[in-house]
Amino acid sequence: MIISGENFLLIASILLFVSILAGKTGYRFGVPALLLFLVVGMLFGSEGLGLQFSSFKQAQFVGMAALSVILFSGGMDTKASDIKPIAVEGVVLSTLGVLLTALITGGFICGMAKLLPGHLSLSFAGCMLLAAVMSSTDSASVFSILRSKNLYLTQNMRPLLELESGSNDPMAYMLTIMLIQVVLSSSVSMDVILWTLVIQFVLGIVFGYLLGRLSVFIMNVINLDYSALYAILLLAFVFFIFSFTDLLGGNGYLAVYIAGLVVGNNKMIYKKSVITFFDGLTWLFQIIMFLILGLLVNPSELLKVWAPAIGISVFMIVAARPISVFLCLWPFKKMTRKGKCFISWVGLRGAVPIIFATYPFVAGVPHSREIFNIVFFITIISLVVQGTTVPYSARLLGLISEPEHTKDFAVEMPEDIAVTAEFKADEAFLGEHKTVGDMDLTDGVMVMMIKRGGKFFIPNVNTALENGDKLLLIGSKEEDLQDFCTKAGIEKYAIYNS
Incomplete structure (x- = not known):
């Protein structure tokens, strides 16, 4: 049987569909997706469904x-x-x-x-x-x-x-x-x-x-x-x-x-x-x-x-x-x-x-x-x-460690324009910073977003801060964000370069 271009694309698409579904199923049970891709190839091969490749x-x-x-x-x-x-x-x-x-x-x-x-x-x-x-x-x-x-x-x-x-x-x-x-x-x-x-x-x-x-x-x-x-x-x-x-x-x-x-x-x-x-x-x-x-x-x-x-x-x-x-x-x-x-x-x-x-x-x-x-x-x-x-x-073997910071804000910034930082507001921070306006942001730094209870919103200067809030800061330079965090007494924060 001679496989036409259209049939080849049909077979290829089916193989990709089956492989992706097999990979998704395998991930749920801890089976490496790559192994399942091999198995799919064997199932469709000459001793399986008869697809010839040698x-x-x-x-x-x-x-x-x-x-x-x-x-x-x-x-x-x-x-x-x-x-x-x-x-x-x-x-x-x-x-x-x-x-x-x-x-x-x-x-x-x-x-x-x-x-x-x-x-x-x-x-x-x-x-x-x-x-x-x-x-x-x-x-x-x-x-x-x-x-x-x-x-x-x-x-x-x-x-x-x-x-x-x-x-x-x-x-x-x-x-x-x-x-x-x-x-x-x-x-x-x-x-x-x-x-x-x-x-x-x-x-x-x-x-x-x-x-x-x-x-x-x-x-x-x-x-x-x-x-x-x-x-x-x-x-x-x-x-x-x-x-x-x-x-x-x-x-x-x-x-x-x-x-x-x-x-x-x-x-x-x-x-x-x-x-x-x-x-x-x-x-x-x-x-x-x-x-x-x-x-x-x-x-x-x-x-x-x-x-x-x-x-x-x-x-x-x-x-x-x-x-x-x-x-x-x-x-x-x-x-x-x-x-x-x-x-x-x-x-x-x-x-x-x-x-x-x-x-x-x-x-x-x-x-x-x-x-x-x-x-x-x-x-x-x-x-x-x-x-x-x-x-x-x-x-x-006890070799798994928890990351110091997990990224909560999936925000992408243009290259070479901005740097972002994330931190969690605790009781110590809230003692001096009741609202966003109280944070006394330095030049080049602003609060871009807050995550509270699984929801995200954009704050203003009057937004009241609560214990457990996760704040996303944006700055033009990494040094500006570091200086602000140091000045505000924030010990645990993560900076992400765009």
């Missing part, structure tokens, strides 16, 4: 484009001030941690291949390749689960986990590519491998930073006639940064993540609308990527690899990941043992390992279909076992 090369291309957007968006949503205290730990986990995970897991797989020759038919190099494909945590899964659950974690663990997952793909990618070369050729020099690895990282960081700065500069000076085009322009930059860096021998995945950090931590025109655009685009790409990967697999083939897949998965969860995390974080005494245990548990596998598993297939590596099926099976186990228990494990 192109590993096309899946690889879609995954490459999707990961570029996901990593860039993740970097753009990360504050430099959050990752600065844990930058060294994150870099160590994303490089040495990935290498240790690959080596430890590879050794275990080699032992399993000898013990279960009928279930696992990989050579030594093939076992190490399988381990390398699974060695990195998945940025899409980590970003999605941590942010959808809105967890407030102690010890700066959330930015650490996001930094690790956003920057460890390059190491896993390089290990995968190099081990594919080892499997297909016996004349690969270790010097060449190490030099290529260094070049990948250096160029990825350099081009990511420079092109990220260039993106911000052009966005601010180009003066487009339609504001909606700014988001499209930045999307073009994302794909250019990835492909240009890759063309010159650098790692494109690392480059787009660094560029996202640069863009997100600099002032840029229409920044809020651009971030909103990329948030929606990220979800769309995640759905498409997981659906396609679900369509690509044949569930009956997964049953053939259940024994090695379960064995490897359990070993990675209880041994390989914890060992690599504890060794990497051993010099950093500020991280507690419970913190290291939680980081070990959030070693989520997801779309990234599955996409990397398409590379051996496209390259013609022997037993590549077996590698792909094992990785897919392990990903499902990881999302079911680890993904569904992230909030529970954080609570069990």
